[in-house]
Amino acid sequence: MALQAYQSTFEHSVAGVNYSWWLEQQAERHQEQLQVLQSQQPQWAYQPVISILLPVYNTPPTLLAECIHSVTAQLYSNWQLCIADDASTSAETRQALQQLCAGDKRIKLVQRENNGHISAASNSALAVATGDYVALLDHDDLLSPDALLKVAAAINQHPNALLLYSDEDKIDGQGKRYDPHFKPGWNPDLLLSQNYISHLGVYQRQRMVNIGGFREGLEGSQDHDLVLRFTDGLQSQHIVHIPEVLYHWRAVAGSTALGSNEKSYAHKTGLQVLQQYVSKQHPQASVSSTAGDYYRVVWPxxxxxxxxxxxxxxxxxxxxxxxxxxxxxxxxxxxxxxxxxxxxxxxxxxxxxxxxxxxxxxxxxxxxxxxxxxxxxxxxxxxxxxxxxxxxxxxxxxxxxxxxxxxxxxxxxxxxxxxxxxxxxxxxxxxxxxxxxxxxxxxxxxxxxxxxxxxxxxxxxxxxxxxxxxxxxxxxxxxxxxxxxxxxxxxxxxxxxxxxxxxxxxxxxxxxxxxxxxxxxxxxxxxxxxxxxxxxxxxxxxxxxxxxxxxxxxxxxxxDNDPAYNPNLTLAYEDFSLRCLSS
Known part of the structure; x- marks a missing residue:
């Protein structure tokens, strides 16, 4: 029967493909694509400077070193690292910062006199940024070596881009990557339910400055607030999704990578952020929590x-x-x-x-x-x-x-x-x-x-x-x-x-x-x-x-290119499992 024949072209579910195995399967093709991209880079008409904002507070020196090294090891060299130390009380952190920032003129270090939390520190980093775009990096996370190269390539391919974002995964204490998030393209209503943009987020600097940077008092949901305000009024062609894992989110104690309950205040702040945003669209719209500490907007x-x-x-x-x-x-x-x-x-x-x-x-x-x-x-x-x-x-x-x-x-x-x-x-x-x-x-x-x-x-x-x-x-x-x-x-x-x-x-x-x-x-x-x-x-x-x-x-x-899906996910199954090379 025809319907059965069609349904037989895919399965309804499959045991999840192991991410480590999947990465190994992708490695050769990834390297070939990278070599092509590197050979094309000298011919790009635009070599944008990308300023990376890195707020720091009492970060363990080992993690801080790995984080900064993930920037200095970038295959794309036209970057600026803007570090704002939010008055760390740890002498080890302050000493590590001095050592890690020495010898590279592309790194700017701002020593804040008072602790103002992540929004204030991020704004301090933004104040010394001079790049065309700014990328957000948490103080214990890692960029993939090709992150900025892929971002610069996407900017050249999409010259009207004002916001770019990539897929991401998590990395544990032993350096093992897991739990990849392969995201959809621009999805405004999903953004009202969760901050799926998150990492790696790259913003045109001037527009970020024009909207006032980060709003203080919204710690825990400052990134969600930023992306909502930044994208307000933009068309879909201004927002570019790079369907590759360019960011590794460190899963350590106290990090939201381990779960939203690690920072319960973030969810409460997120409700506030979303309520303010949707109220501008409709005064009677309301926001509530839903399963898994996500959000629901009820439109009147x-x-x-x-x-x-x-x-x-x-x-x-x-x-x-x-x-x-x-x-x-x-x-x-x-x-x-x-x-x-x-x-x-x-x-x-x-x-x-x-x-x-x-x-x-x-x-x-x-x-x-x-x-x-x-x-x-x-x-x-x-x-x-x-x-x-x-x-x-x-x-x-x-x-x-x-x-x-x-x-x-x-x-x-x-x-x-x-x-x-x-x-x-x-x-x-x-x-x-x-x-x-x-x-x-x-x-x-x-x-x-x-x-x-x-x-x-x-x-x-x-x-x-x-x-x-x-x-x-x-x-x-x-x-x-x-x-x-x-x-x-x-x-x-x-x-x-x-x-x-x-x-x-x-x-x-x-x-x-x-x-x-x-x-x-x-x-x-x-x-x-x-x-x-x-x-x-x-x-x-x-x-x-x-x-x-x-x-x-x-x-x-x-x-063949559903923007609400992701090319790294299978077309053979209906369960959002990883796409193998053969499928």
């Missing part, structure tokens, strides 16, 4: 509440349809919606009787007939044309809400002007994950993020628990403003009658300039594809293969 619903038109295509199958419709009507705290059952040639007397009864029982329910061969895209386009609401909801007839606030959450997100499609978190009846957003390229076209994971799992760097921007979400439960739906021409009823029409739609919405979004705070059960059945005859198989071909022909480069 408009007043008056917009009418939502939930479109539910169906054909017979009352045993599937009735639980779906009844649950939506009974369990949804957002009341201002209409539920349009799109009847695609039902003939089952029980189904027809149920549709009549429920439409008579609840004035929010309408039944519209669509007397044509099954075409998911065409059915929903018809429903959207008949919808009275300003928000369209694409809802499968085999979903059931879990939390009463599911629709309120999705509406609050969909009403934000820059947001396009909003997707929900869907579970199989046994509680495992069915959908937490769509990742492009998996299996050649697309797959579901973290499919089959335990329903309570945090996911890859907590992404199962966080609102975030994704390239696509499933139409099994998708909200979008009607004006956006119409702007992109709705679903593709000519080429994508059954499969991938939601991915295609989301990509059209993204190309129109909107951010698609996944929220884990709208939760529903999904009895996947129960009503449509299997791809079990030659006609269906041919149609499915044609849909795959259309997606590859239309969106090939986008499918």
């Amino acid at each position: 619903l408009p007043s008056p509440a917009p009418l939502v038109s939930l479109l539910v295509p169906t054909r017979d199958g009352v045993d599937i349809l009735a639980p779906c419709v009844n649950a939506i009507l009974e369990k949804t705290d957002y009341r201002h919606f209409e539920l349009i059952i799109l009847d695609n040639q039902s003939s089952c007397p029980r189904t027809l009787e149920y549709m009549q009864q429920v439409s008579e029982r609840d004035e929010r329910v309408r039944v519209l007939r669509w007397d044509h061969p099954f075409n998911y895209s065409a059915i929903n386009n018809f429903g959207a044309s008949q919808a009275k609401g300003s928000i369209i909801g694409l809802v499968n007839n085999d979903v059931e809400p879990i939390n009463a606030g599911w629709l309120s959450e999705m509406v609050s997100q969909a009403c934000r002007p820059k947001i396009g499609c909003v997707g929900a978190k869907l579970y199989y009846p046994n509680g495992s994950l069915q959908h937490a957003g769509v990742i492009l390229g998996i299996g050649g076209v697309a797959g579901h993020s973290h499919k089959y994971f335990n329903g309570n799992a945090l996911g890859y760097f907590a992404r199962l628990q966080l609102v975030q921007n994704l390239s696509a979400v499933t139409a099994a439960c998708l909200l979008v403003r009607k004006e956006v739906f119409e702007q992109v021409g709705g679903l593709n009823e000519e080429h994508l009658k059954v499969a991938f029409n939601d991915v295609d739609f989301c990509l059209k919405v993204r190309e129109a300039g909107y951010r698609n979004l996944f929220t884990p705070f709208a939760e529903l059960y999904h009895h996947e594809s129960v009503s449509r059945g299997a791809e079990d005859n030659p006609e269906k198989q041919a149609r499915f293969q044609a849909e795959i071909a259309y997606m590859r022909q239309t969106w090939g480069p986008q499918l």
